[in-house]
Amino acid sequence: MQGGGPRGKPFLLGELLAWIRAHGPWRWASAELSARGYSGRTLVTAVPYLWLLLFFLVPFLIVLKISVSEIRLAMPPYEPLFTWISDNVVGLRINFENYAFLLKDSLYWKSFLNSISTAAISTVICLLIGYPMAYGIARSPAGWRNLLLLLVMLPFWTSFLLRVYAWIGILKNNGVINNVLMALGIVDEPIVMLQTNFAMYIGIVYSYLPFMVLPLYTAVEKLDNSLLEAAADLGCRPVKAFFRITVPLTKAGIIAGCMLVFIPAVGEFVIPALLGGPDALMIGRVLWEEFFNNRDWPVASAVAIVMLFVLVIPIMIYQRSQGQQLGAHR
């Protein structure tokens, strides 16, 4: 057979495939798009924009809308923004009371400050633990690195909640640590660790450490070792070289790691609720209480909007430094 005669089956199949290729939906779609001045590249970049539009911008606008409405005892528990006053007049009611309320009641700004300081302290502890870890992994023999990275990521294979509950088992009064300490006779009474700030920091640092280690590892691994040799050659001692060469050149990783820990830690709800004490006023907890205990959706939405803006500022700083990094290495 010579590649399918005019009456053979392969000919039919080949013809069909060729026709689909020539007139099929892809070709048709791309022809239609290019006729309207769009290329395939536009189509591909449209996907993330569409995603953000649907799952970020639209919900954001809904929450924004609720935050400027008024509470009512109904379903949904807030007043509509637009009301028909008469047949052809639409009334618009915007209510800034909720935001004013956030300022008046010290509970809200105190819990904001508390969340930010808790997140900041956790981020610093993560950085102090994570940097040596990332450095050690990046400087270990090439064969070991993937295994060590896998171990860093291994906790993700079990549920986050399970891991927090495991910490309860470790830290509680008749938990692992206290039992060991009492069995060894080091202490007579259990040390109270659960439901303290100490336990909360352990939980946050433990949970978010991988997010710190991974970007730091990427940054340190890229660092050219000959730069450190050059510094040593020019008379710079190792500790000084670390601060003058390694830290500035891994700045992008440090910032990325800090953002990845700080931003979710500000809104953290589960860990303070399970491990922290009753005085651990975190904004995530306040949000929960407004939504589910007080059923005050407008105030809860206002809290969420303010929290978003508190977080947008560090993200913008991060974006700017990323832009500078890109400019520097072009």
Next chain:
Amino acid sequence: MANPRPDQKNEPWKDPGAQPYVRLEKLTKKFGDFVAVDDVSLNIYRGEIFCLLGGSGSGKTTLLRMMAGFERPTEGRIWIDGTDVTGTPPYERPVNMMFQSYALFPHMNVQKNVAFGLRQDKVSAGEIDERVMDILKLVRMESFVKRMPHQLSGGQRQRIALARALIKRPKLLLLDEPLAALDKKLREHTQFELLNIQDKLGVTFVVVTHDQEEAMTLASRIGVMNHGEIVQIGTPTDIYEYPGSRFVADFIGSVNLFEGRIVEDEPDYVRVTSDELGGSFHVGHGVSAAPDAIVWVALRPEKILLSRERPDGDGDNRVEGVVAEVAYRGDQSIFLVKLASGRQMRVTMPNTLRQGDGDRFRWDDRVWLSWDSSSPVVVTQ
């Protein structure tokens, strides 16, 4: 032209009383089972440009890194200016290095890169500025102080790396493939500039290179390395004209190597028969080898003359062949001549006249090859 004049002043290695500036004593470096540097002993004298020449994996860079302090020798000692520095960390050695990748700090501008070494020594700010400008003038980069490394070309980075390595006025400068990243024209130009700077500052240079032309141009002496050992040390002329082994003869330049046997052994000449070459040949220097030992005759392509007619004179050192290949290189032509034994001889001739004058040799021409009896070198290993 570029090499130091061969007078006694510039050849301290010939003076038994001279103190070496760098002394390597039975240095060995092993990485696991792999022996990178194998029992190397070497003396380098003040003001020398010493080139370590070898292929990749020959151990030349490891040897250099041991001098800089980045690798600790498994065995042996390193002395610099009379001090044992074997265990001294790099940041305390009176040595600076220019890296093959240049290793400029990407987050610092030219000024900060060059000043880095002085900053470590608590030199006053005014003196730092002054010395940075001086050294940048020396490498003709004074108008680039505020540039970042990524804004510089390869040649400019090379100059900044050199300036940074020179700013602390080291007594010994180590250069790891200093010119490898430059294109050919710039490389040749920079070679002479390096010589110029070395002459001005009187620094001792140790240069690692795989480029034999670079080594020949720069070096006062060359150490040829193979498999972690130094196989020959000598001036560029020594290495080229009097190779001590087949490896050196073959590594430096191109060479015709023939296996042979010594049939006449006199103090001032030997006669070697070679089946490959087809006859017996007169070599104008004595050889210390056992009679009937297998030796190799090394004959440089440019030392062979081609002629159509059998050259006059006695019958020694001439052989007939057929031109098998001709390659025109502009400045010279390369001929491969097939001998009766089937071996090919490489012959180069400078193109002193313009091509096309009819008297050049063409494919399948029968030609005579002849050479002076002082030209071949007999090596025994």
